[in-house]
Amino acid sequence: MAARTLYNKILPIYSGSVLKTVAVVLIDEFAPFEFGVLCEVFGVDRTDEGVPPIEFRVCAERPGVPLRTTVGVPLTPDHGLAALADADLVAMPAANIRAEYPPAVLDAIRAASERGSTLLTVCSGAFLLAATGLLDGRLCTTHWRHAQEFAERFPQAKLDPDVLFVDDGDIITSAGTAAGIDACLHYVRRELGAGPATAIARRMVVPPQRDGGQRQYVELPIPESTGDSLEPVLTWMLHNLDAEHTVAGLARRAQLSERTFARRFVAETGTTPLRWLSMQRVLHAQQLLEETTLSVEEVAQKCGFGGAALLRHHFTRVVGVGPKDYRRTFAATLSGRVTATVE
Template identity: 55%
Template sequence: MLKTVAALLYGKVALFEFGVVNEVFGLDRTDDGVPSFEFLIGSTEPGTPLSIGNGAYVVPPHSLDDCLRADLVCIPGGSTGPDFPPEILATLRGVVDNGGRVLTVCSGAFAAGAAGLLDGRRCTTHWRFGTALAEAYPQAVVDTDVLFVDDGPITTSAGTAAGIDASLHLVREEFGPEVANRIARRMVVPPHRDGGQRQFVEAPVPQCDSDGFGATLAWMLENLDQDISVDALAERMRMSPRTFARRFVDEVGVSPHKWLTEQRVLHARRLLESTSLPVDDVAGQAGFASATLLRHHFNAVVGVTPTVYRRRFASH
């Protein structure tokens, strides 16, 4: 039973990430039918102020030994390591050994990785840190397309607000959807968000200057609404289609068709954000033959439909 929850703080603490777990587990909402949690704020040196930025500090009153008895220990973001205090890593391992759970928010996943808790497990973090997490802990299976991942006793969540999604998920698992919905309603957030991090990620154009590939990519971006074939691209580069396709993968990392589709989806994203064009017109300007085809590829790349994306991100 999830009764005692601890926020384990160290170094420079990310205020919002700490606030998320405090908001879900640290406030008394028994008047709304929500079970009460014993909420602990622990650190290596109880009573010592820790910076939360801009000249503000938090003073954790509890010790690592207090955290060891928690049913759930939460690690807010703040540090990507690699020099985590060994006693913190030992505490995280001890919580799991005692049958407890660990929740990380944003870059908090790096502490779980340093403790060896991500080895052989799926996990996530903020999309900007995904590559660094995978390189630092190669036995972890990093997936930055999602908002959170449950794998055994470890729950990892993506950047900042995804900690809300993961925390509500743990409440939902333990106490059912009604309790999670009551907390979400009090926080004025959706009890469950569809889609993943992909809808928030900017995908930069690769820098490919060798042998004219940079110019070819630029031409493709300027002509997304045209019918672009591999044969035509190969002719521009004075290569056979097979050689061009192979060289393209070597230079860019994906096939010409996949790269072109992703760039068309990104262009559609910008149009959905900045214009009021009907989805059919967005599809045409982005180079898709129909709105149906746009919806198919948009959902595959971004994780939500064009209509949902526009509702969330449109600037008008």
């Protein structure tokens, strides 16, 4: 819950933005997986699923010159640092931590921030951003393994090593690899609404929003998925949110024992079936509150909560505000949304 506590305070301030252009800044010895997270969320055309088109730029100090990755495979960026100039989001994936960072890259990031770009880091990308001085006095996070070094090098930054990500308005920082997915999906939800974020998450077969912070991963590894994907069952659940669901019934649909199904479900989604279902219902409620004039009671019925009281309980726990307050903020401010009547 810690990550949500940090961003709920500022979410309404930035809810009216429109995400059109993403520029990823690469430096030598960057991490290809964390870069891939940014590519998967922002660089894949998902307009056929209702996600608005996003121009995706891969940038470096010297375009056309191959950069090394942490696994030795080179990549050649197409754009120079000038491509940051009009980007809505400037993202920095993880890279090997170093004593000094390229001055031209630091200057370009500072200039983009001054012009109004949102900045987002994945894992150790926070070190690059912190080297610009832009994290001084700002709430932020990074991977728990690097937290002590980060705190020693950048004492003016307000580091929280326990959360999955921190949304501090125009700066979003995330912890390890999977937390980068969380941060990116959160940013999509913040700028474009619950629908596009859920569509992207569904294609990636990841939860659109996870509970908890990164402390739970310090001593134990993140569980890995085994066997065939449960995506068909997940998709069926998403299409039938208003129905009653039990672990026994879902296990039968997946043709697995209850014990195996529960274990596989946690491995693929990071949470239990009932918690995942509750989260999906809240996300669907967000979309209906943004895009329709249905009453809160009607939204509750369509999402499978049964009544407005249960919807308010789960919605407030996850989002931090009640359904009416959420609709008051988002239905009137998100681009392309209808103005809904608040009951």
